[in-house]
Amino acid sequence: MRRWFGQYGGQFVPETLIPALDELETAYKEFKKDKRHQKELQTLLKDFAGRPTPLYCAERLGSHLSAKIYLKREDLLHTGAHKINNTLGQIMLAKFMGKKRIIAETGAGQHGVATATVSALLDMECVVYMGKTDVERQAVNVDRMRLLGTTVVPVEKGSGTLKSAINEALRDWVKNVKTTHYLIGSVVGPYPFPSIVGEFQSVIGREARAQILKKEGYLPDQVIACVGGGSNAIGIFRGFVNDKDVSLMGIEAGGTGFDLGCHSATLTKGRPGILHGAISYLLQDKFGQVSDVHSVSAGLDYPGVGPEHSSLKDSGRVKYKVCFDKEALNAFSVLSRLEGILPALESAHVLGYLLEHKETFEGKTVIVNLSGRGDKDMEILKQGGIHNG
Amino acid sequence: MGKLGIYLLVNYPSAESFIRAVKVCEERGVDFLEVGFPFSDPVADGDLLERASYETLKRFNFDDFTESLQEARRIFKGRVYVMTYANVVFGMGINAFAKRVEGITGIILADVPLREIWLFEKGFKKQGINLVRFLTPESRAQDIEKALKGAGDFIYFVSKRGTTGGDFTLDEETIGKIGLARGRGADVYIGFGIKEKKDVDLACSVADGAIIGTKAVEGLEKGVEAFEGYIKGLRAVNE
Numbered sequence: 001m002r003r004w005f006g007q008y009g010g011q012f013v014p015e016t017l018i019p020a021l022d023e024l025e026t027a028y029k030e031f032k033k034d035k036r037h038q039k040e041l042q043t044l045l046k047d048f049a050g051r052p053t054p055l056y057c058a059e060r061l062g063s064h065l066s067a068k069i070y071l072k073r074e075d076l077l078h079t080g081a082h083k084i085n086n087t088l089g090q091i092m093l094a095k096f097m098g099k100k101r102i103i104a105e106t107g108a109g110q111h112g113v114a115t116a117t118v119s120a121l122l123d124m125e126c127v128v129y130m131g132k133t134d135v136e137r138q139a140v141n142v143d144r145m146r147l148l149g150t151t152v153v154p155v156e157k158g159s160g161t162l163k164s165a166i167n168e169a170l171r172d173w174v175k176n177v178k179t180t181h182y183l184i185g186s187v188v189g190p191y192p193f194p195s196i197v198g199e200f201q202s203v204i205g206r207e208a209r210a211q212i213l214k215k216e217g218y219l220p221d222q223v224i225a226c227v228g229g230g231s232n233a234i235g236i237f238r239g240f241v242n243d244k245d246v247s248l249m250g251i252e253a254g255g256t257g258f259d260l261g262c263h264s265a266t267l268t269k270g271r272p273g274i275l276h277g278a279i280s281y282l283l284q285d286k287f288g289q290v291s292d293v294h295s296v297s298a299g300l301d302y303p304g305v306g307p308e309h310s311s312l313k314d315s316g317r318v319k320y321k322v323c324f325d326k327e328a329l330n331a332f333s334v335l336s337r338l339e340g341i342l343p344a345l346e347s348a349h350v351l352g353y354l355l356e357h358k359e360t361f362e363g364k365t366v367i368v369n370l371s372g373r374g375d376k377d378m379e380i381l382k383q384g385g386i387h388n389g
Numbered sequence: 390m391g392k393l394g395i396y397l398l399v400n401y402p403s404a405e406s407f408i409r410a411v412k413v414c415e416e417r418g419v420d421f422l423e424v425g426f427p428f429s430d431p432v433a434d435g436d437l438l439e440r441a442s443y444e445t446l447k448r449f450n451f452d453d454f455t456e457s458l459q460e461a462r463r464i465f466k467g468r469v470y471v472m473t474y475a476n477v478v479f480g481m482g483i484n485a486f487a488k489r490v491e492g493i494t495g496i497i498l499a500d501v502p503l504r505e506i507w508l509f510e511k512g513f514k515k516q517g518i519n520l521v522r523f524l525t526p527e528s529r530a531q532d533i534e535k536a537l538k539g540a541g542d543f544i545y546f547v548s549k550r551g552t553t554g555g556d557f558t559l560d561e562e563t564i565g566k567i568g569l570a571r572g573r574g575a576d577v578y579i580g581f582g583i584k585e586k587k588d589v590d591l592a593c594s595v596a597d598g599a600i601i602g603t604k605a606v607e608g609l610e611k612g613v614e615a616f617e618g619y620i621k622g623l624r625a626v627n628e
């Protein structure tokens with residue numbers, strides 16, 4: 001497992017948490033070797049979550065784009081997004097460690113719902129922190145979590161989005177570190193979280209690679225995913241990162257434009273900084289204060305990004321591009337109408353980029369990581385006027 | 390007699406009352422000052438200091454902070470430390486930051502644990518500034534070893550699992566850990582949750598000093614007179 005991705009990563013947290021991070025690292029290594037637990041995890045991923053997810057050839061979208069488009073259907077997983085790959089893994093790991101209580105942060109609510117769901121399944125006490133703005137714009141997911149027996153704590157302080165939720169979860173963890181596992185929902189945070197979450201999500205890329213080889217007999221030209229904290233992207237990239245001819249692309253949220261505070265395009269517009277435990281690209285002012293960010297999609301509305309992405313950007317292995325709110329909203333309706341699939345607004349950023357840059361992808365075989373489904377986004381879409389568009 | 394350290398958030402509740410509070414600390418025999426530089430995401434802070442940080446950031450920037458810091462140093466003859474978060478230093482450049490706070494005794498970074506000190510140490514050493522080491526109730530033998538190595542004039546013992554503010558207690562195991570570090574010749578000051586005379590007394594009975602943060606800032610929110618009364622009460626205990 002990698003503590004550093006080039007110059008990015010590390011463990012920038014209060015000293016109190018260091019023994020817990022060490023304990024987590026040791027436990028994870030044992031958990032990985034433990035055949036019984038690994039088998040149980042595989043069974044749950046299959047029978048409870050619904051893996052493997054299909055690799056679907058989206059023909060109508062493809063002909064619209066003059067390309068061959070495959071969708072990796074993480075949206076079909078139980079609870080509606082790739083997040084459950086990680087929550088199943090980490091909650092089993094927490095049980096393995098003898099922890100009784102799970103805390104998590106959530107932005108879009110997808111990680112929160114996945115955490116609440118698996119906590120119910122594996123009988124863990126669960127508390128989810130969620131920014132107040134997100135509680136409002138992803139209300140359906142708040143109801144789902146509560147129905148599942150989870151305590152949802154709205155965070156009013158700070159930005160009221162994902163960043164504040166992580167701050168509050170970290171505070172809880174420092175206080176309750178003896179009994180509690182902090183289930184981070186993306187490839188962010190101090191080591192070993194970026195590595196652990198990356199490994200739990202890498203099932204996406206492993207499956208996709210085998211599936212495309214089976215269907216087409218060749219590797220794709222392009223693999224593309226949206227980047228919030230970066231877990232669905234790392235998950236699918238891991239399957240192809242050693243295939244030099246496969247081009248990898250990550251799409252960040254351009255929000256309403258490139259003025260500071262209007263977007264959350266961390267890798268495109270940020271510079272190295274330290275937030276939530278790791279050195280990574282960060283949107284910040286010249287004095288190191290973290291910037292306000294915006295995205296129509298709560299899951300991408302975050303000023304930081306996982307350290308592995310920072311390193312992949314610097315090495316040039318992955319290209320990071322931007323899709324704006326409007327383009328993502330438009331892509332939502334395009335996919336709905338052409339393919340009968342309502343994508344999560346996060347995933348719609350990838351489709352928005354494809355639609356806006358058709359010429360780049362003409363004649364190519366492209367795998368899109370469709371990280372989640374859009375049911376949770378109805379409120380936002382109604383406000384955006386898409387429902388009757 | 391143990392040392393008494395007071396934490397004040399720079400320019401809070403106002404630039405003027407911050408400076409007046411520094412004068413009070415000088416006049417009332419406070420041993421050292423910790424000047425907090427606010428950060429947008431203060432994960433080690435409880436509610437009061439978090440809110441105070443946001444308010445301060447709305448009204449002032451780094452240039453104002455360093456100006457008040459240097460003013461505080463002119464008034465206060467004892468040791469002055471700056472307490473902040475990793476990115477306030479890293480985001481502006483470690484060397485550049487260290488130059489801007491030159492003259493202080495040490496820097497305390499709430500989210501920089503012992504194993505990541507390497508990143509910051511060189512830049513501060515060049516300015517003769519110590520990087521203060523933390524120990525906590527969770528610290529293991531190897532952590533105590535590590536803290537002792539290269540420690541400056543004191544080790545900051547975080548009294549509890551949790552954020553600033555809240556209640557002050559010390560369990561036997563924690564007292565044992567403090568004793569272990571002191572036995573090796575280090576001065577250990579205890580902070581987090583210390584409020585009243587009796588807390589200061591307790592801290593100073595097992596360690597070399599006590600640091601008061603939240604309660605001091607809360608006192609100053611009520612006005613400089615209230616703050617002065619509060620500090621007077623604390624010192625009386627030790628004198």
Ligand SMILES: Cc1ncc(COP(=O)(O)O)c(C=O)c1O
Nearest residue numbers: 110186228229230231232299372
């Ligand atoms: C469907 C979906 N996709 C993507 C993301 C962004 O997270 P990450 O970049 O970690 O995949 C989220 C986060 O909430 C999500 O719900």
